[in-house]
Structure formats: structure tokens, C-alpha cells
Amino acid sequence: MNPDLSALIAGMGEEMVFGQALARRAGRGFELRHVADRDAAAQSLQSLAVEELRGWAQFAQGGAFRPLKSAPNLRRGWRATAVDGTALGLCLHHLYPGAVADWHAAQAQPPPVTSYREFAKRQTGMYRITAKLNDAAAGAVVRACCHPDSCLKRRLWTVGQLKLDGVAEKSLIPCLEPCAILVELARKAARWEQEAAARPAPTPAERELHRQEAAERLQHPDTDSPESDFDAPNNPRRLRFILENSGGPVTPGVS
Secondary structure (H helix, E strand, C coil): CCHHHHHHHHCCCCEEEECCEEEEEECCEEEEEEHHHCCCCHHHCEEECHHHHHHHCCECCCCCECCCCCCCCCCCCEEEEECCHHHHHHHHHHHCCCHHHHHHHCCCCCCCCCCHHHHHHCCCHHHHHHHHCCHHHHHHHHHHHCCCCCCCCEECCCCCCCCCCCCCCCCCCEECCCCHHHHHHHHHHHHHHHHHHCCCCCCHHHHHHHHHHHHHHCCCCCCCCCCCCCCCCCCHHHHHHHHHCCCCCCCCCCC
């Protein structure tokens, strides 16, 4: 068993919640299930072999593909048995690839994180523009992209004065640097800022209207289009960005 997994198991006690997976000790092995099924009778849950968890994690409850495995939409209704720690590691890897290694890395003091500014500075090509966002706009991007309704990873990097995520609001799974989805939203935000500079500034009333429309649409977000399709009017991260940045210079339309 590798040291990453050994350290995680050593500190888990009788059970732990890792993302949306609840792992419990069961003799020499472990039982896993969705945390929302904590109190469900075992016979009411579909029994999955360890290797079946990878396929189970590919799709959400309604059948939509899950490109981001840290999204809080893992299907319920299953249980799996891991005969030992090694098997538990395979289960967690199938559900949350690379997360155990990231968790172990995050135990270092200080953890090996890459801040937004460091990450943006090393971007090339069309993503170089992400370095142009000021702290307020970049913070709005982060809050919109990393919202608990979109990702369970606990953000350990920051920009400006934006506070770090806590375990209670996210999960044990750490985020050590900005992801591809975030850098794409940052690119779009920088483009929206450029486009906004060429138009008359919206009035406070127009900003409030945009905010209200975004809030209403967020009640019924588009879960079928790609997560990084920020041209989609009902993309959840786009809508949250409008809400988070409603007082800033970047105000993309909701339509």
C-alpha cells in the first residue's frame, strides 16, 4: 500500500467521508456507499464490484456524462466492498482519480499550491489574457467556478484577499491549483471585459436586471451542455459569475 493511502487510512477512524463517498471499516476491509445513503439498508442498495465504480462515476443520476469527477452529482443507490486498504484505494481512485495523492500532498506545510497569479502568468496563447483580470474580477471567476454546487474540491490556492475553502463547505479533497475549467472561464471573463469597454456602461438598473435574470435562470441550470461552454446562457458558472461580479466592470448578458 502506498504512503498516500496509508496516511489517509491511518487517520480515518471508523469512517470517513471523501467527496460524496462514505467509507466505513468492516472487519479487515471497508464498505463504501454514497454519503446520502448513510442510513439505507444494505439490501436496498445495488452491489458494485470495485472495478465497476469507474463506470458508475461516469454518469449522473439522469444519465448525463460527468466530465468533472469532483462535481457533487455522484449517483446514489450503490454500495461496494473493499477487502483491504489497497482495494479501498482503488475504489477511491475510480470515484475521484488522483484525489488521494493530492490529499497526501496537501498535508505538507506549506502545501504545494499554485496561486491564480502564478498560474495565469505561465499561460500562453489565447490564455495569456487571464493575467489581465484584476483581483476583483478574478475573485468573481473563482467564486463562480469553484462554488460548492459545482465542485467539491477544497481550494487551497487563492487570488487577492479571497479566503480559502474549508472542509465543512467542500470536502477532504484538496485543489492545489486552478483547473482547465477555471482558466477557460477566466479567459471568457477577460474577453467580456474587453467587449464591455467598447459599449456604454450598464446602468445600476440594468445591472440589477441582469442579476435578477441570472438568479432566476440558476434555479434551472443547463446540465446537458459542456461545463466549460460559457457561451451557453444557462451555464451555471456563467450565471454565478454574473451574480458574483454584478458590481464590477464585466457584465455579460444573460441571453
